[in-house]
Amino acid sequence: MVIPTLTETRMSKRLRNSEVCADCSTSDPRWASVNRGVLICDECCSVHRSLGRHNSQVRHLSNTSWPPTQLQMVQTLYNNGANAIWEHTLLDPSSIMSSKRKPNHQDKLHPNKADFIKAKYQMLAYVHRLPCRDDDSTAAADLSKQLHSSVRTGNLETCLRLLSLGAQANYFHPEKGNTPLHIAAKAGQVCQAELLCVYGADPGAPDSSGKTPINYARQAGHQDLADRLVEIQYELTDRLAFYLCGRKPDHKSGQHFIIPQMADSSVELTEFAKAAKRKLQSLSDHLFEELAMDVYDEVDRRETDAVWLATQNHSTLVTETTVVPFLPVNPEYSSTRNQGRQKLARFNAHEFATLVIDILSDAKRRQHGNPVPSPKDNVDVFFKSGGSRHGSESQEIDQPDYDSVASDEDTDTDLRMGKADRTKSLDSDLSDGPVSVQEFLEVKNALSASEAKIQELMKANSNLNEELRLMQKKASKFDKQSSVSDGDYDNTVNESDLDDSGFGRRCRLRSSGWMGESGSIPELEDHECELDPSLPSTEDVIRKTEQITKNIQELLRAAQENKHESFVPCAERIHVAVNEMAALFPKRPRSETVRNSLRLLTSSANRLQTECKKASPLESSQASDMQLVTQQVIQCAYDIAKAAKQLVTITTKENN
Structure with missing residues (x-):
């Protein structure tokens, strides 16, 4: 992650001063929906993300690097009441929708807030509707012409309202021979250009004489805007x-x-x-x-x-x-x-x-x-x-x-x-x-019945701790199975991975020899070794998963509080717990799903140690580097938790 500039940080702080979430009125919103021009809280953001970028493009106000002019656009829209565009009928006393109650911060996320947010941004249920006309294409063209005229001014909320009603950001005016972005670029309207581009305007689109909005901006002396349009052109x-x-x-x-x-x-x-x-x-x-x-x-x-x-x-x-x-x-x-x-x-x-x-x-x-x-x-x-x-x-x-x-x-x-x-x-x-x-x-090129798998994946991401408690109750009826053999377990970290404090010390455990000496996964396609259908008991797997989860929570709290000195000891405890869990499983599990989950579990633990070592003050002299390392640490921890969760689910299903 790139550290935001001082200007970006100041702007984001101004945005959050005494601001409230556009959807539930929670104070101090930390996220923005760029294309909607609103600020939102963490809970509401989780719903926005589930709607997809075609409905809401979310960015964190302080932990994401913003183009300054894009942040300025969001600030202007929010301060000028862009939220009223998406809640028009709720605010109109003459509308039958005005009696509908907007959720507050005390309401439950599901279904109260989630249903409201989906109706507001996905269904556009509260947006002002134009009277029905026989020719929709003519109506859209009229809106687009209004947009074409409006972008020469700084009235952003008017343009956002037109876009919400169906105006086209790339509309080519038949008489003028250019698009709204050409006009905004010529007028030096930076925020209007940002808004149009968020809604799909093309900085490289030619006018009737072959000139692009970038050419218009340069010819009018707006060099910074021209440079920004070039960046947008290569944004992907x-x-x-x-x-x-x-x-x-x-x-x-x-x-x-x-x-x-x-x-x-x-x-x-x-x-x-x-x-x-x-x-x-x-x-x-x-x-x-x-x-x-x-x-x-x-x-x-x-x-x-x-x-x-x-x-x-x-x-x-x-x-x-x-x-x-x-x-x-x-x-x-x-x-x-x-x-x-x-x-x-x-x-x-x-x-x-x-x-x-x-x-x-x-x-x-x-x-x-x-x-x-x-x-x-x-x-x-x-x-x-x-x-x-x-x-x-x-x-x-x-x-x-x-x-x-x-x-x-x-x-x-x-x-x-x-x-x-x-x-x-x-x-x-x-x-x-x-x-x-x-x-x-x-x-x-293939139509596959993946809906069931999608639903299964969504269920698999429910609260891990709650599921573990439920599974523990189920596991009480199963007899414990001893899956630890007398083989040597040697998970050796490369000498080059050691630091002065002895991080990465050799950990020798009794196990089934599932992992190799380098800590990596042996070739599972070795046909000289027979597949082993046995799996450990659900109770054993749950117990080890709880140990991993506890250590990961400690690591994530350290990351949130910027206690980087705690990364290495946390990672070492997680690594030991992962090795112990991997040792429960046979060397050659029959199930490919089990093999893949074990691969993810152990390789993520190895990566976690490497990333945590890089958080040492001696190795991370720049704040930007430290933030990047922290992101890596968090992702590795999440991958470990995900793999452990998969193994709990698999063993519970198989043992039932």
């Missing part, structure tokens, strides 16, 4: 690059792309990975844009999840309000596209980072109009060349930088994933191959 690829390496291109110098490089780029791609890359490159521009937008939304979901976990009260580890497990359904998309979007959440960090890199690489290729490399040239055209292109493109002014993204094997030599993936460290142990974009593309 900038956001993807920043997600992986914590840096953005310097557009002012002509650099428009940063394409990170995997640290294990010398590894030969599998045929499966090469085929997946070729299929990505063969997509039409339309389908590629759809995929890129879906990945952008998934990046936003993962980053917002990390901020959410960092800012919540962790007295309970996982509740139904803390996690959005996958991208919510967008009714404007096809069912297959929605299924593909949701499947992105199943990509582990290594798979997702690889997909993001491929998209960045191909976006640059497509923008420059370069042909798809031949199969012979396509072999590692990005990975083996260190990301550079062959031919004249290598001499371009916007030649990208290549930041190395660490793999599990390079945790000491290149740990840039502390800044790179702020939701998960790369985890090649969880991947069946270097690239799994094929999975995503296949689901685009």
Whole structure:
């Protein structure tokens, strides 16, 4: 995470002074809905997030880096009563809706607040409705023309009201020969430009003479606005690059792309990975844009999840309000596209980072109009060349930088994933191959009955502690099963992972030998070892999970209170508890789900130790680095809790 600038911090503080949540009137709201122009509290934000970005684009006021002009736009809208747009009929005495009671901060989140928020923003139940007309297209054109005229002024709330009624941000005026963004750019209306772009206006759209809004701004002498419009034009690829390496291109110098490089780029791609890359490159521009937008939304979901976990009260580890497990359904998309979007959440960090890199690489290729490399040239055209292109493109002014993204094997030599993936460290142990974009593309062409799995996933994210207590009651009727053998358990941390205080000390336990000496997972496809169908008792698994949960809660409280010196001892206790839980299971579980959960559990615990060690004051001299490390620590802790939860659920089901 990037530390907000002093200007951003002051602006966000001014926003929160004596402000209240737009949905329940709770004081000191800490989140904003950018496209709605309102401030919201933590509880209401959890509902906003479940609605999807197409309904509400949420950002934390102080723990997210804001473009200053976008924050200024939200501040202006909020101060000028933008909330009244979304609650028009509730405030109109002549409306039958005026008698409906708006929830307050004492009401329950579910169903009171949640139902109101869904009606307000998803159904637009309280927005002013225009009289019905026979020709809807004419009405929309009239609204868009009004928008075209209004953006030359600073009256933001008028434009937001027009957009809420159906005005089109990209409307091309037939007589004027340009769009509302052209007019706002020429007039130097920065906040109007921000609002239009939030609603989809294109900074690169040409007018009737081929000039873009960027050209209009420069010709009118609004250089800062022109630079901001360039940033917005590259927002998708900038956001993807920043997600992986914590840096953005310097557009002012002509650099428009940063394409990170995997640290294990010398590894030969599998045929499966090469085929997946070729299929990505063969997509039409339309389908590629759809995929890129879906990945952008998934990046936003993962980053917002990390901020959410960092800012919540962790007295309970996982509740139904803390996690959005996958991208919510967008009714404007096809069912297959929605299924593909949701499947992105199943990509582990290594798979997702690889997909993001491929998209960045191909976006640059497509923008420059370069042909798809031949199969012979396509072999590692990005990975083996260190990301550079062959031919004249290598001499371009916007030649990208290549930041190395660490793999599990390079945790000491290149740990840039502390800044790179702020939701998960790369985890090649969880991947069946270097690239799994094929999975995503296949689901685009297949209608699968995934609704049941989705519901199951949602249920799986209920309150962990409450579920453990219920399961403990059930477990009392089962006899304990001894699953600990006499084999040696040696989870040895690499010498390079040790610090001066002896962090990472060798932990030797009696176990079934499930993990190897390096602390990583042995090859589960070793056919010389038979699959073991036995599982430990539910009671044993619950007991170990409770121990893990208690330690994680302590770690999360330390993160929330910025007690970084507590990270290492907390991580060590979690690591020991995880090892003890893994030791309950056989070396070769028959269930693939069990194997995957154990992989996630143990690899996340190993990553957690590495990230916590980086929180040492000697190694984290910059506040921005410390925040990035803290995000990594929180995400690793969440992954451990999720894996433990999965194992509890599995063993309970199997033992029943």
